[in-house]
Amino acid sequence: MLEALAYPFFQRALLAGFLVSLLSGLLSPFVVQRRLSFLGDGLAHAAFAGVALGLFLRGEPLYFALPFTFLVALAITFVRERTELSEDTAIGVFFALSVALGAVFLAKARGYTGDAMGYLFGSLLAVGPQDLGAIALLLLFALLLLPLWGPLAYATFDRELALADRLPVVRHDYLLSGFLAVSLVLAVKVVGVLLVAAFLVIPGATARLLARTFAGLTLWALFLASLSTGLGLWLSFLLDWPSGASIVLLQALLFGLAFTKTLFPGGN
């Protein structure tokens, strides 16, 4: 670990990783409890389309993926609020649209797809010095999310009670989708497009097996996300594995341990 820490690229990856974990740990309980994991998948594919657009236009992919994914998140929420369509149907439509667009952009971006592997599975080298701005943005987002925890949890528990207490539940839905989109895109640098949805689901799922309260669930998710990211990045450095794959494998291992614990009497 100490050896790895000497490298600036690893320091950057670790810093970005921890900040992404913070967001993921905060969002994951909502993703799990509101059954939004498919939304995560849909948004990850929107991010893929955004990245492909960036490669096609030869710009920084992140700056294309960010607004694109954000817009798709709002569009999905909008379609769900305004129609009788279920959320997974709305997501399915935008999912397909995104993959189709991404495929067209990539096909037209010949010669510039060299780092596609990094975008798919994450890369330790992906976080460059120029990304530190995005990381600062991330920290800001995590801080903005904190005061929303209570109202969001309340509406997650029972939307009608929250509405009866005059909370702006619909506005909070949009905010949550927006947060999800932004965190997801920023996490793509570390975890990659294909695994970023899992990154937002597994810590919450594991924590759900261990916690009796939503506050406990959130703390566990934060802890598990940070632990697996720290160890995963180190593993990635040692074994030269894609960073996202290492992190998600560790998350899955922790999930397995927690699940095993529930199989024994006295477990939760």
Next chain:
Amino acid sequence: MLALEVQRLSVRFGEFQALEEVSLEVPEGAFVAIVGPNGAGKSTLLKALLGLVPFRGEVRVHGQPLEKADPLWFGYVPQIKTFDRTFPALALELVATGLRRRWPFRLSPRERAQALEALERVGASALAHRPLGRLSGGQLQRVYLARALVRRPRLLLLDEPATGVDRVGEVDLYRYLEAYQAEAGATVLMITHDWEAAHHASHVLVLNRKVVGFGPPEKALSEECLRQAFGHLGHAHDLYVGGGHA
């Protein structure tokens, strides 16, 4: 002073008219029993007062238009407990949402004491640290009632709060409500199918899409009102008035 003024309140769900031109004036401190057949719009009326369903007409609460009324004035026990049963929550935490209108991350010692006291008031102290998803219907009713009471509301809106509660618990329930009313001067609107409870109320609202009768029990529960509300069921009057227990 009026706790509640409702003027020509109408609710439509698409083509379906659930409530039509409901008007009533409820004085502060009243105990209003709301009766009527299934689908009469009783729950819809409470939801309209809470801003949960859009309506036409005018509602004032303690002189304020509904938008300006403080949400903490209302204590609500919904008929159907729609909460996510897989959400990890303790009964005490749900009660605490009554204090702060958001899910508690951590309870301050004061909040904890208040929430525990509210649970004790409804005879549910033993449930404080039990997971909500595993409580029975009657236990949930008590916890929801504690949640409604903990904020010391001026207006209690209770949608069939005795459903699922055992006979002893039901008697307890009316005792808690009376005690709270005596102490806080609050107004209670309670939907009920319990004829006896309706007779003990200060006012009865007989509802069937429209106001069929509103006034003291002996007047509102007259044979004519009930026949009108329950339609061809000629024996409704006997059930409410003559039969006592149903």
